[in-house]
Amino acid sequence: MSEEISCVITMISHGDDIIDITSEDVQDFISFDLHLETDIALHSYRCQEWYVNIKSSEFNSILQKCKSNCVGKDYDLILQKSEDQKNKKLFVFDMDSTLIYQEVIELIASYANIEDKVAEITERAMNGELDFNESLKERVQLLKGIDSTNIWKELKEKIEITNGVKPLVKALKKLGCTLAVCSGGFTPLAEHIKEELGLDYAYANNLGVDENLILNGETIGRIVNGDIKAELLLEIAKKHNIDPKQAVAIGDGANDLKMMSVAGFGIAWNAKPKVQLEALACLNTKSLLDVLYIMGYNEKQIEELIK
Ligand SMILES: [Mg+2]
Known part of the structure; x- marks a missing residue:
């Protein structure tokens, strides 16, 4: 028998919409055997949490169920051990x-008018032709000759x-x-x-x-x-x-x-x-x-x- 661990499941709405999910709904897609308790509203309608005891051997499969349930939905479900919360x-x-x-590299590309060259490096990196270090080095080479005082000053103003x-x-x-x-x-x-x-x-x-x-x-x-x-x-x-x-x-x-x-x-x-x-x-x-x-x-x- 694997030990039981106390866990917490947090539901957070992506936006300001009211998410009406009950503990029964969550229980339904996770496992009928689990008993969700202590329904706590962290936010009046955006965020809710439930405590649940889970066998440690089942933690990963329940984590995957929580995550896959959220795909395409307008909320996230997060599972963690309550002692870690x-x-x-x-x-x-x-x-x-x-x-x-x-993405700072895009800001730099537009500052230095090198969008095409940067996009080409990005594409090669995404095709697996370059690893991160190689693609960084290639991008940095494109910046040769730029006045560093001006570029950082301008980009600092653009960052949001x-x-x-x-x-x-x-x-x-x-x-x-x-x-x-x-x-x-x-x-x-x-x-x-x-x-x-x-x-x-x-x-x-x-x-x-x-x-x-x-x-x-x-x-x-x-x-x-x-x-x-x-x-x-x-x-x-x-x-x-x-x-x-x-x-x-x-x-x-x-x-x-x-x-x-x-x-x-x-x-x-x-x-x-x-x-x-x-x-x-x-x-x-x-x-x-x-x-x-x-x-x-x-x-x-x-x-x-x-x-
Ligand atoms: Mg990032």
């Missing part, structure tokens, strides 16, 4: 299409921070969490986001410049790819004496899956289908502040946390 101490965020709405990020960071800081951005993009922008938001760490790729601060088309030091993102998460956890089980990785791309797999919890934020399939949790709402619902905080508590 609030026990999250480190958050590592991807930057492009996660903390910010844009994702809805809910600012209050989420404030709340997580209040809760004593360590926060980092690990980006496959570029350091000046990741540093800018770190400063804007008050994060603890920013890691990204460094670009070489000549004596006049003109980009020389090369990267400096280690390239932040999927493997390095995972290493960085473990490094930060170690530095702060945080068990990686208490770490959360949040991102939208395939190169965020490794850091999700070394962390105790991973959230695929409005992610590509492959990422949604592999991540422990999917969040497809309009505000990253909804992460606090996943952690079991209700509307009132969230209001207090973001004050």
